[in-house]
Every structure is written in C-alpha cells, then in structure tokens.
Amino acid sequence: MLRALLRRWASYRYRFAPWIALHLRHKRRTIRYVPDESKDKIISDEDVLETLLKIFKALFVNDFSRQMDYFTLLPEVKSKYPELPTLQFKISKRSCSHQSQNIFNPEEVLFNTLGFSITRAQSSLISAGTGVFVTKGFVPKGAVVSMYPGTVYQKFEPIFFQSIGNPFIFRCIDGILIDGNDKGISKAVYRSCSKRDQLGPFQMSDTTWLTRAVQNPLSVGQYVNNCSHNKTANVCYQEFDVPECFPIELKQYLPNITYSHDVPAPLRCVVLVSLREIEQGEELFSNYYTIVN
Numbered sequence: 001m002l003r004a005l006l007r008r009w010a011s012y013r014y015r016f017a018p019w020i021a022l023h024l025r026h027k028r029r030t031i032r033y034v035p036d037e038s039k040d041k042i043i044s045d046e047d048v049l050e051t052l053l054k055i056f057k058a059l060f061v062n063d064f065s066r067q068m069d070y071f072t073l074l075p076e077v078k079s080k081y082p083e084l085p086t087l088q089f090k091i092s093k094r095s096c097s098h099q100s101q102n103i104f105n106p107e108e109v110l111f112n113t114l115g116f117s118i119t120r121a122q123s124s125l126i127s128a129g130t131g132v133f134v135t136k137g138f139v140p141k142g143a144v145v146s147m148y149p150g151t152v153y154q155k156f157e158p159i160f161f162q163s164i165g166n167p168f169i170f171r172c173i174d175g176i177l178i179d180g181n182d183k184g185i186s187k188a189v190y191r192s193c194s195k196r197d198q199l200g201p202f203q204m205s206d207t208t209w210l211t212r213a214v215q216n217p218l219s220v221g222q223y224v225n226n227c228s229h230n231k232t233a234n235v236c237y238q239e240f241d242v243p244e245c246f247p248i249e250l251k252q253y254l255p256n257i258t259y260s261h262d263v264p265a266p267l268r269c270v271v272l273v274s275l276r277e278i279e280q281g282e283e284l285f286s287n288y289y290t291i292v293n
C-alpha cells in the first residue's frame with residue numbers, strides 16, 4: 001500500500017508543491033498526462049531559442065542607448081546590429097523633444113515582434129489573486145507566451161527558509177526548483193546572486209521582474225494561475241537550458257539566475273508555451289499537476 005502510494009507520488013511532476021499538498025484530496029482536479037518524460041516538450045528547444053533571441057534582440061535594439069558599454073568594450077557586438085545607426089538617429093531626434101530614450105515600451109516591443117502582449121491583472125477566477133492576460137493581439141498555437149522568472153536551485157541546494165509560505169516555488173520535471181517570488185527573502189537572494197554574477201558593467205540576468213516596470217515583458221509567468229474545469233489550460237510549462245553560445249549582450253534579459261555560482265550546468269529557464277490559439281482579453285491558465293508515466 002505504502003509502496004504504491006510512493007510510486008504514485010514519484011510519478012507526479014507537481015509544479016507547485018504547497019498547492020498540490022492542499023488540493024490532493026480534491027476528486028475533480030485537473031491533471032496533465034505525459035506518456036513519457038521525453039515527450040513533455042510541446043515545441044523544440046531550437047524554436048524556444050529562436051523566439052527568445054528574436055524578442056531579446058528587439059528589446060536590445062529598442063533600448064540601445066543604454067547599451068553603450070557593450071559597444072565600447074565589445075566592438076564586435078555593434079557589428080551584429082547593422083540596424084543601429086538609423087535607430088540612433090531616430091532616438092536622438094526623439095530624446096531632444098521628449099527627453100525619452102526608448103522608442104517603444106517593452107510591451108509594445110513584444111507586440112511588434114511576436115504579435116501579442118501580456119500583462120498582470122486581477123484574475124477572472126474568484127479569490128485566485130493576480131493572473132496574466134493577453135492584452136493585445138493574439139497568440140498562435142505552439143508559441144512561447146511567457147517565462148517563469150526566479151532563482152534556480154539544484155535538488156541538493158538549501159531552499160528551506162525561502163520556501164516557507166511561498167506559493168511561487170516551481171518544480172521542474174527533473175527536480176530542479178525555481179523560486180519566482182518577487183518579495184521578501186526570495187527577492188533578496190535573487191538580487192544578491194545577480195550582483196554576484198555581473199561581469200563589470202554587463203548584467204548576466206534581468207532583475208526588473210522584481211519590480212512593476214519589467215524590462216523583459218515575458219517575465220510574468222510566475223503569476224499564471226492553475227486551470228479549473230471551467231477554464232481549461234491554454235499554456236503549459238517547458239524547461240529550456242540556455243546554450244553556451246547565447247549572446248552575452250542578451251543575457252541581461254534572462255529572468256533566471258543560479259543559486260550557486262559553481263554549478264557546472266547550463267542555466268535553467270522555464271517558458272510557457274500555448275496549447276491553442278489565445279485571443280486578446282483571455283487569461284492564461286496552466287496546469288499545476290503533471291503525471292509522467
């Protein structure tokens with residue numbers, strides 16, 4: 001009996017442990033079944049990488065006046081962005097009249113690049129707090145819609161104090177944990193790890209998801225709520241390991257950082273991928289329960 005129970009628990013790839021523990025007794029819970037661990041991904045890593053590079057490059061170009069350190073210290077970076085001289089002209093004209101450096105805000109860049117924008121707002125579910133909505137445009141099936149920000153902990157790393165009363169601890173399919181809480185001790189840990197990994201003026205991760213003014217508009221995935229029987233899941237989580245070849249100038253938009261400095265593994269990110277077309281005004285819902293056979 002005990003062995004059967006343990007086997008069942010081991011087959012759960014529960015995404016949010018406290019939420020599962022509280023709702024395990026509910027008979028009508030929604031579950032996502034995956035036939036095999038290798039079949040968990042909806043889209044390929046190459047597609048995820050392509051989308052992230054596309055949006056990060058657009059954010060970088062849009063915000064290029066803040067990137068002068070890259071151009072001065074790493075001249076090869078500038079040669080990768082041939083569109084910059086024209087933009088520089090547009091920006092200097094605009095900043096004279098508006099005292100503004102960005103041409104577009106990050107949500108507009110997202111809309112212009114991927115065809116939709118998302119934001120946090122009061123959930124359409126009663127007492128579910130904040131949720132994430134598509135505010136403009138539409139999301140096609142199989143697209144990267146959002147990212148799950150936070151500090152990445154290997155299975156053996158200490159997370160006890162950060163996890164107390166914390167509903168934002170996400171569990172990856174291989175047991176790696178991501179703490180996406182933007183408050184309290186979790187926030188302090190993320191900021192400290194981010195500062196630790198900074199290379200001179202070059203940031204290796206984004207810290208703005210800890211504030212209301214996000215620099216990477218995809219980094220709100222920690223606020224996506226669990227589906228219900230009336231509101232079925234329209235997105236699902238997918239792990240993505242950042243390859244070594246990832247451009248240094250775009251790392252400033254990655255919303256994840258490893259807890260330990262000396263882990264010889266690639267940086268783990270988690271993206272949310274659309275399971276169907278999602279229209280303007282719809283709330284995003286994921287599934288906090290996954291069973292891998």
Ligand SMILES: C[S@@+](CC[C@H](N)C(=O)[O-])C[C@H]1O[C@@H](n2cnc3c(N)ncnc32)[C@H](O)[C@@H]1O
Pocket residue numbers: 016019123125126127128129130131167168222223224225226227228
């Ligand atoms: C990862 S957080 C999601 C963000 C959360 N809504 C907030 O405002 O902070 C997970 C928590 O959201 C709430 N939640 C998520 N899905 C829900 C649902 N379907 N119904 C009620 N509460 C939900 C629960 O409190 C859960 O512990």
